[in-house]
Amino acid sequence: MPETRQPRYAPRELSDEAIAWIVRLNSGDSGEEERGAFTQWRGQSGAHEQAAREAEALWDDASDLHCNPRSGFIQPGRKRSGPSRRAVLGGLTGLACAGAGAWTFARTRAPLGDHMTGLGETRSIELADGSRATLNAMTAIDVDYAVDHRRVSLLGGQAYFEVGADLSRPFSVRTGHIEVQALGTAFDVDMSLPDRDIAVAVTEHQVRVTSDRASLLLSEGERAVIARDGSLKSREPQAAATTTAWRTGRYIAEERRLDEVLAALSAYHPGWIVANGEAVKALRVNAVLDLRQPAASLEALAVGLPIQVLRASKYLTIITSA
Amino acid sequence: MKDTMPADFDTWLVDLFKRQHQELVRFAARLVGGRDGGEEVVQNAYLRLAHRSRQGGAIEHPKAYAFSVARRAAFDFTAERNREWLHRVDFEDADVGAAGTDPTQLLDRRQRILRLAVVLNELPGACQKAFILNKIEGHPHREIARRLGISVSMVEKHIMRAMIHCRDTMRDDDAL
Incomplete structure (x- = not known):
């Protein structure tokens, strides 16, 4: 498998500079201008970005420490009270995480979803009424069936639903900010997109998509993207084969933004995939990718696009412009 | 030698x-x-x-x-x-956002945090204090300078030193 490698760490001088930036940005005395300058600084090269990420990760990891006020001894873990550090400093945000939402953290603790899948895993589930839900990787759903309704909550990830008709018990899928009402149908709901957008694509008949700010009837062969605020972001034709490709381990990108493609791959890729800069994220992709081979798929993308894939560590892959 | x-x-x-x-x-x-x-x-x-x-x-x-x-x-x-603590998953972590996407990554992050805590204890008092006041307690450099009776640029130097020490020891440890 071809792979573009670079040294594990950025050179020390660059790393020192990146640390100086982080320290200054968190001095309590810096504003938008410095932040913008830092964004420019890190954009200069892959090595700059790598140095910036290392410094940010250090700063971010140190958030989870506390200090015994009497002995001065520093220990891991947060102190549970006191004013929020964020509120005081309004400092840098941590690493941006492509794809997968925060729900995955809680996974190990509570029975969060009735059905869920892990990294690179897909599963098809037959629901009590014979309807079928197919879960893409890193997905969780809750099922709530009652005499007068069939309700599924999509907690994270992407799922494809094949719904049996039952007029007395409407079938709906809820996610954070939208509800999709099935009208005897098959459709896909994807909440693994960047910016917490949600995509609904229909492969049979129709569904009604409702949010705070939109209500639309979506038909077979259509895909709509609903933004986080509930507004309709886009609506375009999409073939059923494209919608359901992930079920056979493929991802078909037709004029898809790169960050959307990366979000889809990240459910199969151990670790973060981070695209550096809006120009890179907005690149249009036309490709058929193998979800089961995420690293090879990234390399394939790098052949056709003006990008470079840097494997900074086991957990971090950075995509920059070539 | x-x-x-x-x-x-x-x-x-x-x-x-x-x-x-x-x-x-x-x-x-x-x-x-x-x-x-x-x-x-x-x-x-x-x-x-x-x-x-x-x-x-x-x-x-x-x-x-x-x-x-x-x-x-x-x-x-x-x-x-x-x-x-190392193996516990808190709901609070859910808003950290940087912590990674699965339990392995979470554990990996906890181990890094743990190492940071250890190496920060190596630092000289003033340096450690400046870092804690800024990073953990969220005080601006100006206020820390006033509290410790040193210049603002000294505060910045202390925090830089703390971060560089953390980076070096973390890199060392990663290399093993």
């Missing part, structure tokens, strides 16, 4: 024990927050050194090496002591 390794590693180890024992225990006690813990860490460090001697190979700066072995033994000691 007075610091190179003698031919007989075991002799050297005994030597080190005699000459550096007190210093190593003080160092380790600082890292784990107590004399008893320090003794235990140093014992474990000796065991590691003895194991290393059997594997052979050159060690270039034996004294520095002994201290870095003690540091690693302190990581393990601290991990053991914070075992429950």
Whole structure:
């Protein structure tokens, strides 16, 4: 498998500079201008970005420490009270995480979803009424069936639903900010997109998509993207084969933004995939990718696009412009 | 170089024990927050050194090496002591956003945090204090300067030093 490698760490001088930036940005005395300058600084090269990420990760990891006020001894873990550090400093945000939402953290603790899948895993589930839900990787759903309704909550990830008709018990899928009402149908709901957008694509008949700010009837062969605020972001034709490709381990990108493609791959890729800069994220992709081979798929993308894939560590892959 | 390794590693180890024992225990006690813990860490460090001697190979700066072995033994000691925390998943982590996407990554992050806590305890008092006041308690540099009676640029230097120390020890540890 071809792979573009670079040294594990950025050179020390660059790393020192990146640390100086982080320290200054968190001095309590810096504003938008410095932040913008830092964004420019890190954009200069892959090595700059790598140095910036290392410094940010250090700063971010140190958030989870506390200090015994009497002995001065520093220990891991947060102190549970006191004013929020964020509120005081309004400092840098941590690493941006492509794809997968925060729900995955809680996974190990509570029975969060009735059905869920892990990294690179897909599963098809037959629901009590014979309807079928197919879960893409890193997905969780809750099922709530009652005499007068069939309700599924999509907690994270992407799922494809094949719904049996039952007029007395409407079938709906809820996610954070939208509800999709099935009208005897098959459709896909994807909440693994960047910016917490949600995509609904229909492969049979129709569904009604409702949010705070939109209500639309979506038909077979259509895909709509609903933004986080509930507004309709886009609506375009999409073939059923494209919608359901992930079920056979493929991802078909037709004029898809790169960050959307990366979000889809990240459910199969151990670790973060981070695209550096809006120009890179907005690149249009036309490709058929193998979800089961995420690293090879990234390399394939790098052949056709003006990008470079840097494997900074086991957990971090950075995509920059070539 | 007075610091190179003698031919007989075991002799050297005994030597080190005699000459550096007190210093190593003080160092380790600082890292784990107590004399008893320090003794235990140093014992474990000796065991590691003895194991290393059997594997052979050159060690270039034996004294520095002994201290870095003690540091690693302190990581393990601290991990053991914070075992429950290390494996616990809090809902609060859900808003950290940077923590990664699966339990393996979460554990990996916890281990990094743990190592950071240990190495921050190595820092001189003022440097550590400036870092804690800014990073953990969220005070601006200006206010820290006033509190500690030093200049704002000194505060910045202290925090830089703390971060660079963290980076260097984390890189060292990653290289193993």
